[in-house]
Amino acid sequence: MIEVVRKVNLGRALDTLYSLFPQEFDFHPQSWFLPQQFAEFCDAARRLQEDKDQKTVFIVKPDEGSQGDGIYIIQEPREYLFNNGKHIVQTYIHNPMLLEGLKFDFRIYVVVASLEPLEVYVCHEGLARFCTVPYQFPTNKNLHEAYMHLTNYSLNKRSAGYLHTESDMDGSKRTVSSVLRSLRERGHDVERIWCQIEMVVAKTMIAIAPELKVEYRAQLSRGGPSCFQILGFDILLTDTGQPMLLEVNANPSLRIDFEQEVAPGIHEYIHSPVDEEIKRPLVLDTLILAAPRHKTLKKRMSKTSYGIWIPHSGSSLFPLHPLLITISLQVYPRKYGTDFEWLTVxxxxxxxxxxxxxxxxxxxxxxxxxxxxxxxxxxxxxxxxxxxxxxxxxxxxxxxxxxxxxxxxxxxxxxxxxxxxxxxxxxxxxxxxxxxxxxxxxxxxxx
Missing domain, CATH: 1.10.238.10 (EF-hand)
Structure with missing residues (x-):
């Protein structure tokens, strides 16, 4: 899983589906894989600069990077720093939705309960991570302002402006539901936004499922032990409310505390109510979903011509009482399996x-x-x-x-x-x- 969702591999998988279904896979920034595609990147950057009044900006991310390490913003291909590593370069999303003048993104938790057949659940609660410096369009003067442009918690927690609170309605880390409430109060259609986020998750899993199947079969034979995974989808909203997928994290943090310096040179781990509110029920749901299934599961499903399993109308894939599943919704195949069947080619x-x-x-x-x-x-x-x-x-x-x-x-x-x-x-x-x-x-x- 880790290899498949690394930035370069994920970008290639999404680009492959975009080449076949451009209107369905337009939720990922235009990307180039460097240094292999440096010539293509230079040509594309020149065309973008010619076609737009505003100067196009690009963000460079190391393929194996995490926690915001190694990320930087450039305006010209010549500013790319060649080294021994692989990078993905993307057009920078310069028009993010702001709240209180700050850029933010969502960490959406996704549970892959099964690969064959593919079963994907989305946790309806997640983290909203805020920058700590008010947003401005990137220019030469502020390209280096990581606290303005990057929402990563591991970066912003070092900012003097980072705010830890016990409330989920303010602070630099909030719940997704609290942010959606704030957006609704400002006139945004949050039901449409959330539905689009669910579809981004479902389509992304459809894009990576074929390669995951190859990896899975290489490691485990048919009928072998089943596997599950919790993924972290990082999604940014544009100023029109369109969700854009930034990346997928194969090992999202499940910590419910944070480190704080309580005296010079003395650090303590402090309980985080916001993290616990989200992650404790997430882990509980995941363990329930990963429990051994009823042996008659397949009897409640039908296989389509595309080779995916769809639940019979009115049937439940999960034999336990639905109240045991507290915050997760099966978006694939139950909700979008039929609609997206044609994308599984x-x-x-x-x-x-x-x-x-x-x-x-x-x-x-x-x-x-x-x-x-x-x-x-x-x-x-x-x-x-x-x-x-x-x-x-x-x-x-x-x-x-x-x-x-x-x-x-x-x-x-x-x-x-x-x-x-x-x-x-x-x-x-x-x-x-x-x-x-x-x-x-x-x-x-x-x-």
Missing amino acids: LNRAAEIFLNCLGVRGSLRMGSTGFRTFTRKCNLVNPACGLTNASFDIMFIDLQRRWDHSNDKGASGLCFQGFLEAFFSLACKRFPSESSLDAIEKLLDFSE
């Missing part, structure tokens, strides 16, 4: 990738597996430029291009690299079709 590609790996437990497809895939799909078509030699060249080229994602030195093509090959072959094999239709046709050929 890449689940089928993951099955093809797994079937062609050849080596159990492997996460990378070798040249033999790639040839097996092209043979099963009957892809040879010289009129379209599809020959065995071209397949070999494509595999070598893609393996070299995707080698930057190979942290463990394993040979072969990763799942995202395989998807790039699959998309390219689909468009060549069915040149008269749209990208999505071509991909679905190739999937039909492959299964």
Whole structure:
């Protein structure tokens, strides 16, 4: 899970779905993966500067960074600091929604109770994290003001303006529900905002589920132990109320205290009522959801043509009394499974990738597996430029291009690299079709 939701991998997964469903996956800032895409970043930055009256600003985040470490803001590609690490660079969201003049974001807690079938719950309470310096549009004079532009608690707690309170209505850390109440009082449609947040969560999980399936099968065989995970979705609202996904944290803090200097050089851990209000019921719900399910679970579900499980009308996936689940709502598949079924097309590609790996437990497809895939799909078509030699060249080229994602030195093509090959072959094999239709046709050929 940690590898899949790292900033670069998450960005690639969302970009892949955006290429197929641009209107459904427009909740993530435009991103580039550096240093590999530095040339593309320079070209895009130049176009953005030409098309807009205001100067475009970018935010640089280290791929494996956490707690705001290593994040900085730039106005020109030449300001990017090359080093040995990988980074994601995104267009900076310059029009955030403000409350009391301060920028804030939401930490939304999400429970993945099952991967096969995918079950996702959203906790209806979360943290709202505030900056500690009033917001201004980023300029040369304030780009360095981390307390103005970055909402990370680990940064802002060191600010002289950070306010610890026992109330959830003020302070630098509040509950999401208290902030939504404040926004409602200011005339915002908070029901629409929350519904959009739920959809962002559901679509993001749909985007990463295929690669999670690959990782899961590499570690555990079918019928093995089940797993669950608590995720932290960091979501920023624009001034129009549109939720924008900043990142996903695979290990969100579940602490209900904070460190405070009570005397020079003397620190104590102080209880945080706001954190406890949110995290204690979150953990309780998670343990209930992770408990062994009734053996007749599948009898209450139907499998769709896309390979996802949908509960029968009126049935409950969870056999315990619903009052035991206090703050979590199943957003997938119960609430949005039917509506978003058509977005799960890449689940089928993951099955093809797994079937062609050849080596159990492997996460990378070798040249033999790639040839097996092209043979099963009957892809040879010289009129379209599809020959065995071209397949070999494509595999070598893609393996070299995707080698930057190979942290463990394993040979072969990763799942995202395989998807790039699959998309390219689909468009060549069915040149008269749209990208999505071509991909679905190739999937039909492959299964």
